[in-house]
Amino acid sequence: xxxxxxxxxxxxxxxxxxxxxMDSYAYREVQLNxxxxxxxxxxxxxxDDEGATDDYQEGIETNIGTKILESYHPDxxxxxxxxxxxxxxxxxxxxTHEENISIAEIIRTVSGDFISKIIDTTANDTFIFEKDFxxxxxxxxxxxxxxxxxxxxxxxxxALTLGIGGTGTKMNIHKLEYYTFDNNESWVSIFQLQDGxxxxxxxDSLPMFDAWNxxxxxxxxxxxxxEFDYESGERVSFHYGKSxxxxxxxxxxxxxxxxxxxxxxxxxxxxxxVHGPGLGFDRRVFRGFFSVIDYQSLFNSEEDLxxxxxxxxxxxxx
Numbered sequence: 001x002x003x004x005x006x007x008x009x010x011x012x013x014x015x016x017x018x019x020x021x022m023d024s025y026a027y028r029e030v031q032l033n034x035x036x037x038x039x040x041x042x043x044x045x046x047x048d049d050e051g052a053t054d055d056y057q058e059g060i061e062t063n064i065g066t067k068i069l070e071s072y073h074p075d076x077x078x079x080x081x082x083x084x085x086x087x088x089x090x091x092x093x094x095x096t097h098e099e100n101i102s103i104a105e106i107i108r109t110v111s112g113d114f115i116s117k118i119i120d121t122t123a124n125d126t127f128i129f130e131k132d133f134x135x136x137x138x139x140x141x142x143x144x145x146x147x148x149x150x151x152x153x154x155x156x157x158x159a160l161t162l163g164i165g166g167t168g169t170k171m172n173i174h175k176l177e178y179y180t181f182d183n184n185e186s187w188v189s190i191f192q193l194q195d196g197x198x199x200x201x202x203x204d205s206l207p208m209f210d211a212w213n214x215x216x217x218x219x220x221x222x223x224x225x226x227e228f229d230y231e232s233g234e235r236v237s238f239h240y241g242k243s244x245x246x247x248x249x250x251x252x253x254x255x256x257x258x259x260x261x262x263x264x265x266x267x268x269x270x271x272x273x274v275h276g277p278g279l280g281f282d283r284r285v286f287r288g289f290f291s292v293i294d295y296q297s298l299f300n301s302e303e304d305l306x307x308x309x310x311x312x313x314x315x316x317x318x
Contacts, residue, residue, distance in 0.1 A: 025097055031155050032095065032102055032143055039157055040242070040285040041206065041313035044108055044137060047289050048244045049083025052117040052128070057248035060241050061211075061276030079119040082235075082298055084133075086112040100145040102155075108137040110165065114305050116298055129301040137165035137311070142200055157203050162196035168306030170224040171234065171292045176310060178207055179216040187216050193312070206285070207314040211276040216259055219252060219268045221292050221308075228295035231255065232264040235298060238272070239289035240314075248275075252290075277316045287313050
């Protein structure tokens with residue numbers, strides 16, 4: 001009986017220690033969740049187009065002061081407008097913990113409608129089709145427990161990965177690169193990221209741009225096919241800002257012009273004049289989204305939706 005008593009006491013100690021550790025981790029996760037909710041670099045606000053639309057720019061500080069619309073003409077006599085209408089976003093977070101490091105695996109399940117609107121300007125006729133979509137966006141965030149005084153520590157977001165999501169099987173993004181001018185007025189790379197869920201970007205080393213400077217953005221993509229016989233087969237858009245009413249959507253080009261070097265090589269280019277941080281701000285965090293859509297998905301109502309999206313925050317200085 002004495003031997004059994006000691007075993008039961010030992011088991012009790014083990015269960016008490018496990019419960020204490022679980023309680024400690026639960027308290028830690030409350031703090032980490034608060035950090036995630038409070039960081040403007042994270043989240044998906046800004047991807048929603050509120051339905052089919054031209055390219056647009058609204059609500060962000062520009063040195064033009066006007067709203068800009070770009071009509072998309074894949075063929076003479078027709079205008080195509082398209083966009084996402086997001087209906088719901090569900091989020092799940094799974095944590096792994098070490099003594100002074102935690103990593104959050106974040107999955108956001110986005111459901112909505114992808115809308116294409118085809119306008120025949122000669123016949124004054126419009127055809128609209130919608131495709132339901134559900135996309136899982138994945139991202140990892142790393143936290144560290146740092147010392148701020150002799151007897152005080154705090155948790156902070158130390159690094160994050162790209163957010164990556166997609167629908168269908170055909171589209172992939174392989175590389176994102178930002179360029180700026182050097183003293184010889186040549187483009188030089190200032191930031192490069194490839195195949196990104198395994199690469200952590202330090203939170204204090206996000207891409208940073210000065211307002212009104214020209215930046216060249218390049219995105220390397222692939223399409224498993226079959227491809228629609230127009231341009232290189234894909235429509236690539238750069239979304240940037242903070243929300244649907246505080247953002248822009250711009251086309252990126254692979255036609256050997258408008259800053260692009262080689263036509264139809266699946267390296268898409270945008271010469272981007274960086275917007276301001278917003279009135280009353282000297283520095284601010286924004287979210288960038290790079291969306292690749294298969295042209296078959298845009299032009300053919302019977303084709304499944306094939307898209308892929310990378311999201312990466314950036315900082316703008318006045």
